[in-house]
Amino acid sequence: MAPDVQLEKEQRMGFFQTILVTLVFLPLLMVASHNFLQNFTAAVPRHWCYIPARDNATTEVTGDLLKIYVPMDGNQEPDRCLQFSTPQGQLLAPNGTSTNSTEPCLDGWAYDRSVFNSTIITEVQRGA
Incomplete structure (x- = not known):
């Protein structure tokens, strides 16, 4: 060969x-x-600081009451990383202003479930 x-x-x-x-x-x-x-x-939906409703940690503050606890960003959406140090009840008034005393999220995050009902990100947060 x-x-x-x-x-x-x-x-x-x-x-x-x-x-x-x-x-x-x-x-x-x-x-x-x-x-x-x-x-x-693994999509990250819109989120903001989780604020337990009064002493009940299983329900969260939502809707207009969220404005008392979480500052709004430039697009009038809840800020993703900050919450007010003390509740800002005056913000429920039409021309109310806040004292801008903020702190990082203390109790984790709440997620907008209108686009994604469940993602890996929301499940990991729930289990933590």
């Missing part, structure tokens, strides 16, 4: 190598799909 023919035969994949590559490729394809799925399941 000529040296060129022998070299060409040795460089081709055999049956065992083909099976091995196929068996390794199939699980890797599933892992890639799982990693791509994170783009959709």
Whole structure:
């Protein structure tokens, strides 16, 4: 057998190598799909500081009452990272202003569930 023919035969994949590559490729394809799925399941919905309603930590302050506890950002949305140090009851009045004494979120976050009912982010927060 000529040296060129022998070299060409040795460089081709055999049956065992083909099976091995196929068996390794199939699980890797599933892992890639799982990693791509994170783009959709790990979405971070709108959120703001969680404020327990009075002494009941299982319900949260929502709606207009949220304005008393969480400052609004430039788009008139609840700020994501700050809450008022003391409740600002005067903000319920039409022309009420706050004292701007704020602090970081102390009790975690509350999430807007109008777009995403549940994501990895909201589930991890709930379990913490």
